[in-house]
Amino acid sequence: MNALLLLAVVVSAQDTTKGKEVYVKWCAGCHGESGDSKGAAQHYMLPQPRDFTGAIYKVRSTATGNLPTDADLMYVINEGLPGTAMPAWKARLSDAERRDVMAYIKTFSSFFSDTSQHPQVLTFAGEPSGGEKAAQIGRQFYDSIGCRKCHGRDGRGDGPSAPTLKTDAGDPIFAANLHQNWLFRGGSTTDQIYHRLRTGLDGTPMPSFSDLLEQKFLTEEELWRVAQYVRSLSPEKAPEVRDVIHAPQMAGALPVSPDDSAWSKVDTYYFPLVGQIIRKPRWFAPAVTAVWVQAVHNDSMIAMRISWDDRSQSPDTAWLKFTTKVLNIMAGDDSGPVTAELWPDQLAVQFPVKLSEGMQRPYFLMGASGDPVYQWRWSSAPRRAVAGTARGIERFDSLAASGGFHGDAVYDKGQWRVVLTRALATADSTNELQFAVGRAIPVAFFAWDGSNGERGARMAVSTWYFLALDRPTPPGTFISPVIAMVVTLGLGMLVIVRAQRRGGSGGARRA
Amino acid sequence: MRRFGAVAAVGAGLVVLALAVARHPAGAASDGATVTGKVKLVGKAPANPAIDMGEEPKCKGKYTTGPVDPAVLAKNGMLANVFVYVKTGLPADAKYPAPSTPVEIDQNGCLYHPRVFGIMVGQGLSIKNSDGVLHNIKALGKKNRPFNISQPTNMVTQRPGFTVTEVMLPFECNVHGWMHAFAGVQPHPFFATTGEDGSFALKGLPPGTYTIEAWHEKFGVQTATVTVKAGETKASDFTFTAK
Numbered sequence: 234m235n236a237l238l239l240l241a242v243v244v245s246a247q248d249t250t251k252g253k254e255v256y257v258k259w260c261a262g263c264h265g266e267s268g269d270s271k272g273a274a275q276h277y278m279l280p281q282p283r284d285f286t287g288a289i290y291k292v293r294s295t296a297t298g299n300l301p302t303d304a305d306l307m308y309v310i311n312e313g314l315p316g317t318a319m320p321a322w323k324a325r326l327s328d329a330e331r332r333d334v335m336a337y338i339k340t341f342s343s344f345f346s347d348t349s350q351h352p353q354v355l356t357f358a359g360e361p362s363g364g365e366k367a368a369q370i371g372r373q374f375y376d377s378i379g380c381r382k383c384h385g386r387d388g389r390g391d392g393p394s395a396p397t398l399k400t401d402a403g404d405p406i407f408a409a410n411l412h413q414n415w416l417f418r419g420g421s422t423t424d425q426i427y428h429r430l431r432t433g434l435d436g437t438p439m440p441s442f443s444d445l446l447e448q449k450f451l452t453e454e455e456l457w458r459v460a461q462y463v464r465s466l467s468p469e470k471a472p473e474v475r476d477v478i479h480a481p482q483m484a485g486a487l488p489v490s491p492d493d494s495a496w497s498k499v500d501t502y503y504f505p506l507v508g509q510i511i512r513k514p515r516w517f518a519p520a521v522t523a524v525w526v527q528a529v530h531n532d533s534m535i536a537m538r539i540s541w542d543d544r545s546q547s548p549d550t551a552w553l554k555f556t557t558k559v560l561n562i563m564a565g566d567d568s569g570p571v572t573a574e575l576w577p578d579q580l581a582v583q584f585p586v587k588l589s590e591g592m593q594r595p596y597f598l599m600g601a602s603g604d605p606v607y608q609w610r611w612s613s614a615p616r617r618a619v620a621g622t623a624r625g626i627e628r629f630d631s632l633a634a635s636g637g638f639h640g641d642a643v644y645d646k647g648q649w650r651v652v653l654t655r656a657l658a659t660a661d662s663t664n665e666l667q668f669a670v671g672r673a674i675p676v677a678f679f680a681w682d683g684s685n686g687e688r689g690a691r692m693a694v695s696t697w698y699f700l701a702l703d704r705p706t707p708p709g710t711f712i713s714p715v716i717a718m719v720v721t722l723g724l725g726m727l728v729i730v731r732a733q734r735r736g737g738s739g740g741a742r743r744a
Numbered sequence: 745m746r747r748f749g750a751v752a753a754v755g756a757g758l759v760v761l762a763l764a765v766a767r768h769p770a771g772a773a774s775d776g777a778t779v780t781g782k783v784k785l786v787g788k789a790p791a792n793p794a795i796d797m798g799e800e801p802k803c804k805g806k807y808t809t810g811p812v813d814p815a816v817l818a819k820n821g822m823l824a825n826v827f828v829y830v831k832t833g834l835p836a837d838a839k840y841p842a843p844s845t846p847v848e849i850d851q852n853g854c855l856y857h858p859r860v861f862g863i864m865v866g867q868g869l870s871i872k873n874s875d876g877v878l879h880n881i882k883a884l885g886k887k888n889r890p891f892n893i894s895q896p897t898n899m900v901t902q903r904p905g906f907t908v909t910e911v912m913l914p915f916e917c918n919v920h921g922w923m924h925a926f927a928g929v930q931p932h933p934f935f936a937t938t939g940e941d942g943s944f945a946l947k948g949l950p951p952g953t954y955t956i957e958a959w960h961e962k963f964g965v966q967t968a969t970v971t972v973k974a975g976e977t978k979a980s981d982f983t984f985t986a987k
Contacts, residue, residue, distance in 0.1 A: 287886065289890060297890075297891045297892050297893060298883075298885075298889040298890050298891035298892075299889065300889075344889070349907065350889070377896065378878065378894065378896040379877070379878025379894070379896045379919070382878050382919045383918070383919065393799040394799075394918065394919045394920070394921065397918070397921030398918055398921075399918070399921075401882075401884055401890065433892045433893070435890065435892060436890075438880065438882070438892075438918030438919075439892070440880035440881075440882070440892040440893050440894040440918075441891075441892060441893050441894065442894050443893075444893050444894070444895075444901050445894065445896070448899060448901065450896070450897065450899065
């Protein structure tokens, strides 16, 4: 009876027959019918889907090399793996379905039925309180334990070993950009970062640092400081997309240099980019995840600073093998094989040629033959910025530079910062957008990481957003609130004083 | 007192047993047979690629000439770093205890030493960093569980080793993508790695007929069948061809 009951519990908790049904329907397309990652979609994603036959998992609570716990597997099924094609399933499948599919996934590897495997769940001391110095101390250990070798001096994944990194399967893999914690595979919190430091990300180059504690090379608190430092590199909250870039009007000259201190006072707008998967050759492995945009204008010019993280200053021969590997993996796409070359990094900022009165905008993907767009294009090599007309992805005609169009760029520890400037009005109003204050100006962005094999249609794209050149704020806007406050305060005081006089027992009088 | 005596007797017995085991390590009985031989390489050995250690001056400084990845070590037609081992032929029920001393692998000059080595199932692995620069040590077991640990400085880390037979189990460092080593995990002690002169010796074999396999990271495997009688020494050479 007891045995029967136990059996019933086991069956209801994890049903691999039902799990298989869920798996075949929802998972096999990427992970393959037999769990070996040879699914129909394998050439359309990088990182590649998990091969379940080896039972090697990135996100665990257990020591390196150990199997994950059921809870570890459930976490990834529930939450997905940010920055990869693996979605969160908690809202799409029922609790029972997710548990069943987890049980079924384990059947792909004999390690899970090997009774000699005893996954060791690591136990940790809790996070020490942060404080101002925590990140600073963490930075020292970040340097001393060599994180920068892969993750780079400032953590943007641009370390000297970054171009040679590969997974156990030999696929190219990026070192995580530690400034974008919303894309961390195992979660964004300090606690989750600390877990990854202790467990490593098995199957990737990221090792476990637990041994260093056992050997007293580091204390647990010191390793927590590294996690706190890494967490401090990303913003408090994941950035949110705001549709309209507000460009304030400045008096005097605009900041034309990418590192002009004036930029630090200008609001920054975040725009995520995705792979271009509409036109062939499609691109499923974009390296540039987002651009951060600022804009200012004065009575005659506009300046726009676009910043984005890029692990390589392309072209860079150190990355050529990486480029080849990326292109080989993605070659299953219908576009056919491509030979890697030393391509530059590129950026395009796109506007309509003319501002329309209605909501009509050209096709976002670089317009069309009868419906051109006006673009600013910047390239790292040869280092130049050109303005021109695009009529679809394939056709770009540069325009004779008018309006003093100019670009200036710096590459600094894994980040490009490019400033593009132009006169608001130009002589060629037929082909060049005339920037108008107070209008909603459609704008879109495109980026290429040459070292990731990106060129032409193999690029990262945004949708249309808007740019608004704000009118100067009338001085009254700032002064009138102050006057209002003074008046309110004064009136308030008057009321109090009157009330006290009437009551005849004011504390002020006794004092 | 009587209890103490009993404990002492058992203890002494254990010591004697331990000595006996030490004197006659598994299989190395006095009448053990030996298979010895040389591994040759015919054809032109491919050039070993140069390694750019510019990012690691501490390692680069250990070389007087430009460091190369020593994937093929051939001298006078003899091939080193070939793992030679008994693949089949041992009694099915034979059990060979792992030595208590671990195998040591050293990271020195941003290369592994040894590059090719044997280790018994259950034998410890001692991982040394003589470079004082960050290495990660990734063991890419397929039959064994993998692991990936870090050594940011001069240090030694003891690992429990491996649980099942695997030929070969690759090691790599991801900080230095050129660093590779290969472990042959065996349930018995009848294995050897060829030295500079290409020679090997498998000693202490019980009489029998064995399949001997020779493995090289670039040239693949060769096998030979050898029958030995008690106390006999037989030669079995292998020849790899460079294409």
